Amino acid sequence: MMTSNAGGIDGDGEDSEESSSSLATMPGQFMTVLDDFREQWQKELKGESSRGTPTRENNKHKSLHTTQKGRDLSDESRAEQLFLQGAELEKRGKVYDALTYYRRAVQIVPDIEFRIYEAAKKAQQASAIADTANLNRNTADDEEDTINDADGDEDEDLSNVDLFARFHNAILKSDSLFTRTNAEKGMLITGMHISDLPMEIILYILRWVVSAQLDFRSLEQCAAVCKGFYLCARDEEIWRLACLKVWGVNTGILQNSGYNMWREMYIHRHRVLFHGCYISKASYMRYGENSFQDQFYRPVQIVEYYRYVRFFPDGVVLMMTSADDPAQVVGKLRTTTNLRPEILKGHYRLHGEQVIIVLKRYQKTQTYSAAGGKKRGSSNEADDSHTFFIELNVASSTRRKFNQLIWKSYTFTQMKNSFEIRTDFELTSAKYPPFWFSRVKSYHLEADAPLQ
The missing domain is CATH 1.20.1280 (Monooxygenase)
Known part of the structure; x- marks a missing residue:
């Protein structure tokens, strides 16, 4: 029996030795994997704990902030209500009771008065902005309707409409x-x-x-x-x-x-225009004498001058020839009184497409005796008159009616010592270019009499 027990004991010991020897002989890679798994598991546990703690703290802070904000809003509303009650009492004349409400409101929110003022100001500005927006919207609608109506009128052809x-x-x-x-x-x-x-x-x-x-x-x-x-x-x-x-x-x-x-x-009907004057620009070449030193050199001068004609409704006409620019001359033809000596005054008549002009210039000459060159008499004066007969055709251009006068005939008559001398001028386009009308604003600035 003892032997069997001993042998049994010995057999168990052999088994334990075999198992320990087998663990001892297990490869090292399995141990490494197990250690890695333990480390990763511990890290995950630490990470969850670290994430969980701030979340709870943030929620706590948020709840405290919300509570504080609600408390501030409730305090401001209470202070505003007390302040408005005090204002109502002050309007009724109960100043002492109003001071009590003012004091309580200021104790809750010290700047409650300024907050109420700013809130009312913002509300008033918002209302004004809304009213302005409505007004602009209505104005835009009206303008759009007006534009549409105008567009409709513009689209209408009024050429044949009476x-x-x-x-x-x-x-x-x-x-x-x-x-x-x-x-x-x-x-x-x-x-x-x-x-x-x-x-x-x-x-x-x-x-x-x-x-x-x-x-x-x-x-x-x-x-x-x-x-x-x-x-x-x-x-x-x-x-x-x-x-x-x-x-x-x-x-x-x-x-x-x-x-x-x-x-x-x-x-x-053909007529002349009265709110300006007719202007004709002419030019010619005047040759000088040959130079003493150079016989082949001969100076040439180009001379430019203007003819001005202004008609008045009562049949009076003024004519002037000058080398000055029109801006300096048209003012001299404004009236028929106090005329300068170089301005000719006469009358005109319209006959169909023609306008006939008669201009006169009077020159007084004194006679002298043949012996000694003395005056025969200071009171004896002979009149030397010059008469100009001009016929012009009234024409129109594409831009304006009756704005052109074309020369048809030009006759000069001189009476000297009861003798009449008549000269007919040859009308060429170079010497007698047509007149073109130019409006002068100063002619009709004032009205001296009504139309009768």
């Missing part, structure tokens, strides 16, 4: 020639509107606009103001008086003239 008939029908529908643009109910008006004037006064004002100088350019500008002025500017009596002033006895009768209205006659 504006006089259209405006006349519009005036008949409104029962008034002029209307107030600011005629609102309840508005106190202290001044007098032009629509309050009688029609006779308005037409008389337009006669002053045209004036005795026939300034129809200003009348057309008045016609562009509104429909009422457009109709008044087409008054037949104004245009009839203008035709009579231009053509005189040669005006004729409207029914036999081939024109439907007096305005149509004034526009299309």
Whole structure:
């Protein structure tokens, strides 16, 4: 028995020795993998613990901040309510009670008054911005409608439209020639509107606009103001008086003239223009004498000069020849009085497409005795008159009507000692170029008399 036990014990010991020897003989790579797994597992545990701690702290801080913010908002609202209650009591005259509420509000939020003021200011600015935006939006809509209407009007072809008939029908529908643009109910008006004037006064004002100088350019500008002025500017009596002033006895009768209205006659019938003067520029070459030292050298001088003609509605015409520029000369032809000696004054008449001009110049000469060269008498003076007869054709260009005068004939007559000397000039394009009209604004700045 003992032997078996001993042997058994011995067998177990052998088994343990075999297992330990087998572990001892296990490869080292398995031990290395196990150590790596333990290290990685420990690192993961440490990482989770490190991430978990800040998250809880952040949540704690957030909750504290939210709580503090809610407490601040509640304090500000309480202070604002107390301050507004104090303001209401102050309005009622309870100043002592209002001070109590003010004190409590300031204890909660020291700058509550400034906060309420800033909040009210921001609200007022926001309201003003909103109102401005609405106003701009409405204005933009109105402008868009106006532009659309204008576009519609521009698209309409008015070349064959009788504006006089259209405006006349519009005036008949409104029962008034002029209307107030600011005629609102309840508005106190202290001044007098032009629509309050009688029609006779308005037409008389337009006669002053045209004036005795026939300034129809200003009348057309008045016609562009509104429909009422457009109709008044087409008054037949104004245009009839203008035709009579231009053509005189040669005006004729409207029914036999081939024109439907007096305005149509004034526009299309040949005439001269009055709001400026006609200017013709001429030049010639003047040769000098040969040089004493060089016989082949001969000086040549180019001479340029201007002829000016201005017509007046009453039949008076002024003519002047000068080498000065037009800007220096046109002012001398403004009136028919106090004329300079170099300006010729005469009369003109219109016959069809022609304008006939008669100009005169008077020169007083004193006679002398044959012996001794003494005067025979200081009071004995003989008149030496020069008369110029000029015929010009009235022509038009593509830009303007009746802005060109073309020479047709030019005759000079001199009366000396009861003898008449007549000279006819040969009209060449180089010596007598045509006249071209140039507008002068200063001629019609003032009106001295109405159209009659």
